[in-house]
Each structure stands twice: as structure tokens, then as C-alpha cells.
Amino acid sequence: MRTKTIELSFADAYPGLGSYVWRPADGRLDWSPGLARIYGRGVAPSTEAEFMSCLHPDDRLRVEGETESFLTGSASTYSHSFRILRPDGEVRWLVDRAWIERDAQGRVKAIHGVNIDVTESRHLDRVMPYGDEHDVELRAGQSPRNYSDWAHLEIGARTGGIALATIDYRAGTFVLSAAAARLFGLGDAEMTVSREAIHATFHPDDRGRVESETRAAINPSSGGRLSTEHRILRPDGSVRWVRVQKRIDFESRDGQRHPDRGILAAVDISEQKRAETELQESEERLALAQEVAAIGVWDLNLNENSAVWTDKLYDLLQIERGTPPSVDLFYQYVHPEDIGALRQALQTSIDQRLEFHAEFRIVRPDGKVRYFLGRGRVVEEVEGHPVRMIGVNYDITERKEQAAHTEFLLEEVNHRAKNMISLIGVIAKRTAESGIEGFTERFSMRLSALAANQDLLVSAEWKTVDLEDLVRAQLAHFKDLLDRRILIEGPALSLSPAAAERFGMALNELATNAAKYGALSRSEGVVQITWRIETDGEAPCLVVVWQEAGGPSVNSPTRKGFGSLVSGSILEAALNGKVEANYAEDGLRWTMRCLLDHIANG
Template sequence: MEGLPTLDCSMCVFALLGCIAIVAAWLAGRASVRHKPSSSSRTADGQARFEISDPTSPIGHLGAAFTSMAAKLNLGDMEREDIMRALREGEERLQTAQDVAGLGVWDWDHQAGKIAWSPQMFSIMDLDPGAPDLFRAWLNAIHEQDRERMEKELGQLLRTLEPRTSEYRVVRPDGSIRWLLMRGQSLPDGAGKPLRTVIVNLDMTASKESEARERVLLGLSDKIRDLARPSEILMTVAETLGRHLGVSRLGYGEINHATMILSTLADWHADEMPDATGQHPLAPFGPDLCADLRAGRTVIFEDALRDQRAKDHVATYEALQCIASISVPLVKEKELRAALYVHSAARRQWTPGEIELCRDVAERTWAAVERARSDARQRLLINELNHRVKNTLATVQSIAAQSFKAENPGVAQEAFEARLFALSKTHDVLTRENWEGANLHDIVEEALAPYRREQTERFAIGGARLQVPPRVALPLAMALHELSTNAAKYGAFSTDSGRVDVHWDVTETADGEKVTLRWREQGGPTVHPPTRKGFGSWLIERGLTRELAGEVLLDYQPSGLSCTISFPLPKVQWSGGEDVVVSEAAHI
């Protein structure tokens, strides 16, 4: 037992053997004249054994007693070794069980005024075993919201023999929080007063984080269920998760895979932190971060100031007060699309539960935003379809009324059918794009396709790859059909040498983008201004002006008709890095 002197059994045996040998020698000397000499030997296990020629002699009796005593002493030594081995194995099993279960043990000896902690307790608290005052170190590490309560709990435990159980949080030196379940009981002395107190602390952080994760996810689902706008969803997610984790910043942004530029869509931050909305290149954060995000790996920093991955980019992390961080990428179809980022202004050891929560929230946020965008697109398409159906019926009614004014019924029917066919071809283009818009090049191509010849190129098309919304595509397609029909009857397409050039460009104005399309005929017969304007001219000039809020200029030059159409492009934006214009309807 600790503190008590221990005797080495082998030393005792040798000392006793010496004494017996002296006595035996004295007795042997006295009996040597009357008895045959005796002999001694050792057994295979080293045990001393005396062989006495005359067992009835005094020395024979002494030898027998010595042999019996030696055997008992040897048996006691073996038993002691078995007991010590069992104790060592039991201690190892106990330490392993405490490690696996996350148990930290106190032993408070009130009489000696000393506190002893198990190694697991130091590990749970992340404290130095050489701390001079363990009670003060424990009390200072308790979360400020639990400290007063736990100090009272411990005081009650020391004054009673009843067991007590409490949950509390401790804040480790790295800022991470651990949840502990304390179970303690005092043991009595002979008078029934507390002699010592044994306290067991169970680390239940993992289970607590699992419960908290489920609460956060369920709470988020309830909050965003009725939200329709992606911006509202993202800000709700960022604020809820940011406050739960107690971080300085949490946000969500979309990423251009080629340029690695993050466009912030939501940025929640603590009051003292600056706003960080806008576009941010990720290259200044280091190549390791960019490579991991592109590969779909979550990037975790516990201390960027000491992390080798950020050693040449520390200034960037310091400027953003991003010392610890979690970045969860969202990779779809092998391209990095977005990321959820978490920033802490101080060094922090993230728990597995916190990392898993961020991953879950990122995936659910992506799904919620995509669902909201899909719903918005669907609503837009339904409204657009309703509007288009009404306008199409009105257009067909107008086409019929104007076409059948002709004196020749056959000509009127041919013109009416041709115009309906042009309208249906434009609908085909829009259907291919799910009624989200149509490519201007495809609209022009459809209008001029009937006049293509295998041997001779009759027309040229040029301009930016421009996507226009349905309310622009339909009237523009009808106007192009009227221009191409007029060219076939009276203009460039009426001769073998004639050709048509169609070109457009997009310019920036104070009110947004403006499209200018030019139709120019050449090589046809000499052109004369018409004495009267028919339905085709009316459809081009008045129809486009009314439908597109644009301007139309028809110039009847002798060398060929020239038509310039200018109109604002409704709510468009240039897509990342390409010569394409995309309507807002395609990216709600």
C-alpha cells in the first residue's frame, strides 16, 4: 500500500537461512560424534532442501522445519507476484475504460487538504498537470453562465454524504467548450463526517452537440420553410448558425470555378466586425485552400497564424480577423459552385460535431436556395405563359384581320399561314429553352433558314451570343419574318445575286443595356419607297415600338432596304467571362 514500507521476501528468506544455518552448525557440532553427517540441496525452482541422514536427531528435526518454512516463504512470494500482476492489469483496464468513456476522476482528501486528478481529467480540461491549485483551475475554466451554480453544487457535496449530479460547461484554453456530467459523493469517517469526496466527470460533449445539431437543423427547417426569396433564406441560415456557434462571421457565397472569385450572397457578422459583402478573390488565402475547395474538401483552420498552409498569406487572414475558420465547398457536376464559410477572430479547436453541423447546413442551404429559385422560375414561366397566350391570340387575330384584307383569297391564305408558321417556329425555339428565353442567333437563323441555298450563302449573321426573354423573342421573330418575306418578294432574296446581312450589338446606357439590330440588303433589284405601307410594315414599326418600347428605322435605299431596330434589354446581365447576355429570368 502506498506510503507503507514493503519487505522483499527474498531478503527475508536469506536472512532467516543465515540464522538457521548458524543454529544448525552449532547443533551439528554437538551431535557429530553420535550421528552421520547430513547434506543439503536445492530443488529445480531454487528452493532450499535439507536431506537428513537421521530424521530423529535434533538437527533432523531442525532441517525438516527449515524445509517446510522455505516452502511456505516461496509460496507467499509467488502469491505476491500474482497479486501485483492482477493489480497492474486492473489498473490498465481502468485507465482504458476511463479513456474510452471520457471519464475524469477527482479524489479530494479533506483531512490532508489535497486534491488528486486522474490523467483523463487533465486531458478533458486541457490543463497542465503541474497546476498548483486544481480547484481554482477547475473553477476558472467553468463557463461563466455555469460557474456560480457549480460552486454552490460543490459546496453542498462537501457537506453531505448524499450523491449529487450536475451538468456544466468548461471553456478550454483554445476557446472550445466541453460539456461535463458531474457525479460525486463524499465518504464518511468513523464519526459519520465526510472524510473524502470522489467525483466522476463524464465528457458528454458529443451527445450534447448531436442534440444541438438536431435542434438547429429542425429550427432552420421551420424558419425557412415559408421563405420564398433566396436572399431571405441565406441570411436566416447565416444568422441562426452564426449565433449558435458563437463565431464572429458566417456567410454564404457563389464561386466562379475558373477565376476562384467568391460573390457573397449573405454575410452575417458580430456587431464589431466590418461588413464583407461583395466579390472576393480566394487566391490571397493560399493555393492549398483553393485546391481543397475545388476538390470538394472541407477546409479547417484552428490557428491560421501558425498553420503551414497559410504561412505566406497570414496578412490576409489577419486583415479579415479570420484566425480560425471552416469552409464547406459545394461541388456540383465537378465544378465548385458555392461555399459556406465560418470565421472566428480567435484561435479555436473545432469539434467534430461543429464541423458536421456546418456540412449539413451547407447542403440543406444549397437545396433550399435551389428549390426557391426553381419555384420562382416556375412562377415566372406560368405568368409569362399566361401573358404570351393572351398576346399570341391577339397577334393571330391581328394577322388574320390584316392578311384577309387582300383581294386575292389565295394570296391572303398563303400570307396568313406563313405568318402562323413563323410564329410557331419561334415558339419552338422558346420551348427548347423551357420558355426562359431564346438565343437571338437562333431567332435570326429560323427566320432566314428558308432562303438558304446549298451552293450560295444568301445571308450572314453576326453578333454577341445574346439570350432574350420571351416577350422580346416573339415580336422580334415576327418582324424578322416580315423582313425576310419582303426580301423574297421584292428585295435581295428575289434575285440569285442578292444577300442579306444581319448584325447586332449591345451597348451600355444610363438605363441599362441596349440592343441595336441592323438588317441590310444588297445585290437585289433597285428599291423604291412604297406608296403605301401594308401589314408587314405596320407589324415591324408599330409592333416593335409597342412591344419592346424600342425604335425602328426603315431606310429604302436604292441599293437595298436597311432596317435598324433598337430596344432596351429587360433586366439583363453579362455572365461571367463570356460574350453572352442572360436574362434575369434564367438566374433568379
């Protein structure tokens, strides 16, 4: 992309001046015609690498280090000098002065600069940027190359807060600036230290990686560059994070290229790393909370009608992650009956700056319906107009189902309470018909049977009752006989609440009679309770058998009391089944048959 002519050529009207625009992010470089003339080139370089090839070989390393220090710091301007080598072999001295354009995050967007040719000393008093701090005197015929390289590097350090060092690979030494000595915890002044002293500061957990990267960088085929981040362990035990940039120059010796000199720029990024760690931990906590609570987050750009979704929102909708999100896409999954109200609630929230709060249904791709709760608010306005809204969606399906089930249970309890009162009244009336004597005992036992049924129903949330659990509950007062003289056998089967109530009372009556008159009245008596599923035509049928043995001889009763009715005709009517009682001499055999779908759940 070319910049406007006026931006690049404003300085061309002045002799020895030229302008440029450099965009480091993509490496693009645009020169004005005047700058190309200064460098003696018909075609201007278009990349940073091509520009570096225009510099005097002795200045390239320094300029690159200075530029790196300017860009990685927070400076808004910079200024330095260097030599260029024209294609015809002529050497010229230039001063480079620039303004750094940064984005809101401080990243460099573009550099707008001017080069000034100061080869002729009469220009120096107008253009040299350093002032009294760097006492430089250039007289006629004298080269303006009177700075030390280190002075230039220190300018970069002061500008960008960079710790600098030069490296002599033959000697195996680092010359540290005062800032670098402080960063590595080695002192407060400029110093020369060995390569081993620097490597000793590498954190043990990072040392292997950094030394491997360093070996790769000093290989001539690598291009002589190193960019890395690692921890250093200071002599006082403190740990700091540093970002390191290194450039290495090579020399030819013995027919091979060897590392000769290098420049290192390091920045303390400990606070940045701490902030990144805290942010990452915060994001992990937020993501965990969203996952556990089934929360999806959305962010709407109201101007562009665009959206950003978290992964959890995709998962809640069962949409493939990465699908371009939008408000319209979300509405595609909202239940048709809820779209109108949801749109109205969202628009009202935006128009009136109210808290958005709405319950609605969504239909997943597999056809399943889920209940969502949406909440959000406008968080950004421009000149009184809302431009951004953020919010969350919760999956509240289980909560809605629990609420519906609770309502059902309340209705069921109310219904059953009425039935229970009626049933207790019938039990009391029929028990009294057998005479006042023993009324309390008989009535209490029948209420206990009823209570046992209720306990099972409550524990099962009034849904189903396991048949074996029901049998054992009704015979709990014979627990010392269970599985010894009272044998229970049958397949797993769940009864409906109504069937459990009636069948449980019948079992209680059979157990009571067995204890008073039948097999359980003698120590050798045995009761066997079995059930099975048979096919009666095409419909499955439940068959339950109560078989007594080892008790006294039994005779068919001459009259039927309430207990007989409970285990006989009342049970038949309630279960739409058939009951038979065979009073054989060796013991009672009681059999109940009914269609399975009249009594069973599941």
C-alpha cells in the first residue's frame, strides 16, 4: 500500500532531506523520491532488510539495536545517526528523526520519519538531535562519526527502558550497560562479564531451552537473530521475566563463518507476565464457572449487528464451534412461539437501557427443547446511542422441570391426602364392624401398613415402588424371619403408587393372619412369596403367590371380615385383577393375577 504523495514528499523541497513511512507489522517501507536521491538509488527499498543493506557495514548492528530499543519501549519519537554506503561507494552521514504512531494497546502502527544528510558540517548545528548531553563537535573536513556506539545504545535505553549489552564471541564476554547490570542483578554500573556469568542467571526451568535457542542463533544458517522470553534468577534469589532480542554478526575465518559480535536488548516484562498470569487464571475461573453453571456469554455490536459468543454458548445450542455468530443465527434456534416476545424484550432493553431478562425455549438441531434464561445490558454508548451490549444465557431446563415436578407433587399430595382421609375412614368403619374388642390393635396394624406404603412412595417421590421393597416393608416387623422362614423371590418390578397402596395393605392382612392363625404361628412354619410374569393371550400378566406351609390345619372362613375384603374383592377392584384363596389342609395358598400394564411403571 502506497501512502499519499504529500505524506512522503513534504521534505523533498529542502536539499538533503527525504521522508519515509515504515509499517513494522508487515515490513512495508515507503520512501519519498528525495530520500531515494540521498541514498543514491533509483529504486527505493521496500522492506526493512533491503534498507539495512544500504547502511555502512560497521553501523548496521548498532542501528538495528537502537531501532529495536525504540520500538519495544513506549517512546513516541526517536532520533539517531548513521552512515550509508551508496551504490557508487560514497559514504554519507545521516540523521534519522521519526514520530512513532501507536494503537490503543501501544503497538506500533507506523513510523513517519525524515532523514537529513549531515555529511557537510555546516548542517550539523541545525539537525543534530542530542544537544549538550552529547558534546559533539564537527569542523570542516572532520567526519561526523564522533559518537561511540555505546552512546547511541544508551540513548535507546533511556528512550525505551531497554537493558543493553554488546557481545564479543571471540572473547566470550558481555559488556553490560548499567541498566543491564541492574536487570541481571549483577551491579549498578557498566561492566564486562563472562558468557558463563550471564547463562548462570537463566532460570533452571528455562536454561535448557534458552541455551538451545542461543546455539541455533549463532549458527550462520540461522540469520543471526534470537527473539525469546525467559526467566532469570538473580543472585539475591528474586526471579524476573525478560524479553530478549539479539542480533549476531559473523566473520569469515578459516574458510568458515563464525560469530564475531552481537548486540542484546532486554526488557523486564515481569509485571506483564504477572498480569497475563492473573488474567489467564481469571479466565480459567470464569470458564469453569460458565461450564459448571451452563452459562454462555454473548457480546453484541449493535451498530454492525454482529456478535461474539463463548464456546459454551455454542455447546448449549449444540452448534459447531466457530460457526459465524449473529443475532439472526441465534433466533433460528429459538422456539417459534417465543421469538416475538424475546425480540420485544431485547429491543425494549436496548431502547430504554433496562436490564434484559427473559425466559424462552430453544430447539436444538436434534429436536430437543431446552429452557433458557437470558440476561444482559447495554455497556457502551456513543453520543447517546447504544453501540454495545453484553449478556449471558443460562440453561434452566432442569430447574423448570424440577419446578413442574414440584407442582405435580403438590397436586398429587393434595389428591392423595383426600383419598387417604377417605381410606382411613373406611378402614375404621370396617374394623369396627368386627366388634369393639381388639379394635385399637387391629386399626393400628392397618394404619401401620398404610404408613409403610406412604414411606416407600415418599422416598420414591411418588413415582414408582419396587415390588420386593414393598414386600419387605410390609413384613418388617418379622425381620428376624425374613430370608429364613419368610422366603421372597421374583424379578425386579416397579409398581405404580396406586397399585403399591392397595397391594401393600393386602400383604399386611396376609401377614397378620399368618402370624395369628397360619404358618407363622408355629416355629416350624414357612411362608413363601413369589411373583412372575406370564403371558395371558398377548398381554403380559403379573402373578403373585403367597404360599404357607408347616402351620396348623386351616379351614375356609365361615364369614369374610374386612381383612379378607382388603386382600380379596377390594384388591381385585383396585387392580382390575383376580384373587384366589385356597385354604388347603397343609396351608393357605393365595394367588393374585392382573394385567401388567394396570399396575406397573417402567
